[in-house]
């Protein structure tokens with residue numbers, strides 16, 4: 001019996017350890033290190049309806065023990081994904097979860113429709129991007145907009161829909177409730193925190209785009225707190241992420257209420273991090289005499 | 303194939319105290335496959351969090367050794383300079399594409415500015431073994447901050463320029479290149495500061511120009527798309543995976 005068997009409603013994973021969108025490409029770039037079929041799932045790099053060149057460099061910088069990135073969703077577009085990336089990725093032997101971003105609510109619907117093909121296990125909906133029809137306010141910061149996107153995606157696919165919450169809000173529980181009421185099957189959280197770093201010699205922001213998304217170990221306490229709050233509010237399962245570097249971090253997220261976790265920035269530091277966590281969870285389950293890791297989901301709430 | 307190896311440091315010696323170091327590490331797998339112009343990503347300590355990209359300076363395939371020539375700039379390279387013989391270090395590589403080395407009996411200039419000279423040594427050795435005729439042109443800021451020249455002299459003729467004229471020709475490496483009879487040169491391979499690479503672009507029609515670029519890196523594996531440079535056609539290429547070596551004509555240096 002696989003004690004790490006993970007079911008997130010309709011989405012079944014062989015274990016609860018996935019890799020976070022934007023930090024693992026489509027998996028291809030990590031194939032030399034290990035057999036990707038060991039992973040619970042791969043959240044593929046953010047995909048948009050049309051190809052995007054992305055932001056001007058410098059796009060990334062390390063600061064205060066974490067990383068700021070402003071890639072600007074550089075990608076070849078959804079057709080390129082379907083024609084050139086998915087045919088290879090679908091044979092990796094792990095759940096391929098496609099991360100989608102749109103400029104408008106309609107974009108999300110069209111992408112959901114196009115991506116509802118064999119080989120795609122679920123859609124992860126990035127709502128941390130600006131809604132161009134609403135003055136560029138991020139979808140994920142207004143409950144009604146987030147709910148609308150969830151409903152739009154749900155109406156255009158039969159795949160499990162994972163809504164990925166942005167932490168750049170005052171009330172995260174309200175956002176969780178909004179996407180749940182919109183029809184989301186699963187919540188993933190958190191996306192990056194908006195941050196900045198300055199080159200004091202040149203008196204200029206280091207990131208060309210001025211601001212970027214902050215990730216890595218420093219955001220872990222914030223992410224953990226948010227998972228804790230959303231778990232209290234929603235009934236749907238949560239995939240927790242934000243600064244997970246090792247097994248202990250992953251267990252903290254599970255105890256706060258996550259049914260699965262995602263490893264992001266840590267892949268840059270040590271590509272074996274997800275495997276180490278799978279091994280660590282197996283060991284933890286054995287040592288604590290658990291019949292399944294599920295016994296500790298939300299443990300701190302009891 | 304890309305490997306993550308924990309290699310034993312055999313030697314880590316200062317060529318210029320607190321500034322320029324040469325480290326030699328036992329890295330059996332990486333040494334086996336490393337090509338000139340490729341680089342490695344080094345975990346230098348708990349912090350900085352990210353690995354640091356450093357070019358491959360030399361490879362001893364028989365003994366499985368990789369050498370790196372590096373300059374202490376900030377925390378990561380400072381950490382690297384602290385490794386002692388016998389200690390172990392966590393390295394991923396070999397990464398990137400490397401220079402074109404299937405050339406025979408050609409006249410090739412290898413131009414390096416500052417720490418950008420690092421990838422040219424192994425490159426020079428490989429090109430020489432194929433019967434090419436080489437010349438190194440190395441640029442430094444001043445005599446006191448010149449290093450590793452003797453390594454290059456063992457491979458081929460070396461010409462030096464310094465910004466203050468304290469060694470060799472005064473000015474940047476272009477001062478030397480412009481005095482040469484370029485009509486005989488078939489290829490120029492270069493690594494160094496952007497102004498130097500930009501200058502060399504003027505030879506892109508006459509010779510096979512290959513430039514090794516730098517960019518701030520996240521993953522070093524081609525996954526995060528952070529390390530991009532702009533190509534002539536307006537698209538972006540990943541320095542870590544599509545590079546670090548690009549044809550001169552491919553790169554625009556607009557951004």
Ligand SMILES: Cc1cc2nc3c(=O)[nH]c(=O)nc-3n(C[C@H](O)[C@H](O)[C@H](O)COP(=O)(O)OP(=O)(O)OC[C@H]3O[C@@H](n4cnc5c(N)ncnc54)[C@H](O)[C@@H]3O)c2cc1C
Pocket residue numbers: 341350352353354355356357358371372373374375376377378379380417420421515516517518519520546
């Ligand atoms: C392909 C490639 C090959 C390189 N080869 C060599 C080499 O052979 N020898 C050598 O001395 N240096 C080399 N460098 C430069 C070296 O990577 C930086 O000097 C080093 O990362 C500085 O880190 P730090 O923590 O010491 O300093 P920091 O204070 O962090 O930075 C100093 C400078 O290095 C740059 N830098 C910092 N982190 C990175 C990163 N992750 N990726 C790229 N640039 C960064 C910063 O923009 C800054 O300008 C190479 C860089 C690249 C991209």
Ligand SMILES: Cc1cc2nc3c(=O)[nH]c(=O)nc-3n(C[C@H](O)[C@H](O)[C@H](O)COP(=O)(O)O)c2cc1C
Pocket residue numbers: 020021022023045046047067069071073099125126164190191192213214215216217219241242243244262263264265266520526528
């Ligand atoms: C370089 C980089 C690119 C990212 N790209 C995306 C993306 O395209 N879509 C998305 O939803 N999240 C993206 N993220 C956010 C991560 O998926 C993750 O939510 C965040 O980094 C927090 O996890 P971590 O601290 O473990 O990295 C990106 C993060 C990084 C560092």
Ligand code: FES
Pocket residue numbers: 518519520521522523524525526527528529540541542543
């Ligand atoms: S550093 Fe990640 S793609 Fe180049």
